[in-house]
Amino acid sequence: MTLALYRATTLAQADEWLNLHDDEMRRRAVQAAGDKDVGVLVSLTRAYLTQQSRSGVLTSGRTVEAYSLGVRQFVEYAAGRALNLLRPGRHDAARYVQAMLAAGRQPAGVQLKVAAAGCLYRALRWAGATEADPFRDVKVPRDPTSGLDKRPPYSEDDLIDVLEHADPHERFLLFLIAHAGLRISEALALTWADLDEQTRRIHVRSGKGRKARRVAMSARLARASRQFRLLAGPGGPEHARYRPKSRAPEFVFRYATQQAARYHLQRLFARAGVEFRGFHPGRKYAGTRLLQQVKDFGRVAAHLGHASVDTTRSGYARLAADDLKDELAGW
Structure with missing residues (x-):
């Protein structure tokens, strides 16, 4: 609407x-x-x-x-x-x-x-x-100066501290950003029909440049999605509380704007004693952690919805300087 x-x-x-x-x-x-x-x-x-x-x-x-x-x-x-x-x-x-x-x-x-x-x-x-x-x-x-140096990702400890203070609504949004690597605009545009906890897939219908993609859920994200759906989805006991007031009821989040989401997450981070540096450091956490596991910039770029691997390489993920030490050990 x-x-x-x-x-x-x-x-x-x-x-x-x-x-x-x-x-x-x-x-x-x-x-x-x-x-x-x-x-x-x-x-x-x-x-x-x-x-x-x-x-x-x-x-x-x-x-x-x-x-x-x-x-x-x-x-x-x-x-x-x-x-x-x-x-x-x-x-x-x-x-x-x-x-x-x-x-x-x-x-x-x-x-x-x-x-x-x-x-x-x-x-x-x-x-x-x-x-x-x-x-x-x-x-x-x-x-x-690379984007990672200018604006580094949140650390694992940062996210653990924040999640301890988050309500189910905030927790699910954080997992979407820091595990699925969604842009805040993509997360706020999600409807309940876009979430498939059984196959652990998210359907992003209109990403940057209006490109659609399927994004894999982590196990913890899928669990958070199921819990939030049972609590706040259609028919859930807290549906009236979490239902978007100014949006169609099929939307997952009650935040209609990025400004509203920023306001609430700033308060959450303040309660946890962690500096809020915006939403992108969460995406960078997803990119950096995934790259450490798969060692493939192309797969990380696809996960984050980047049209170019260069965007991922320059601002979202990097391999550790000693990443090849095990491979070189026997030389």
């Missing part, structure tokens, strides 16, 4: 631009760029994403919000320096990148802001307001 509402809303916002005559669309875009009107330029970018991007109206809400924030920040930067958005200077885009790096932003975050600003210019070209493409050749330095 929430996703359908979101799509309807984005379509309605895009129609505000699509219903304009081409000359009027161009006029409004030119005026907004000249006035550095953040609201109108964000609206134009969102309309472009809905109509012209590869995913169209299926573009994830998180991507749209991230790009909207990036456009807002770039326009505010341009306004503060009196930059001409429609006729940018040859060095304006590179200076924006260097300004962000000098302010302490990490390269990965800068890359996202550059992508958002580039999307703004694609939207302006779509509206006929300019032919400029200042971010086309901009280079952002690579961060030599």
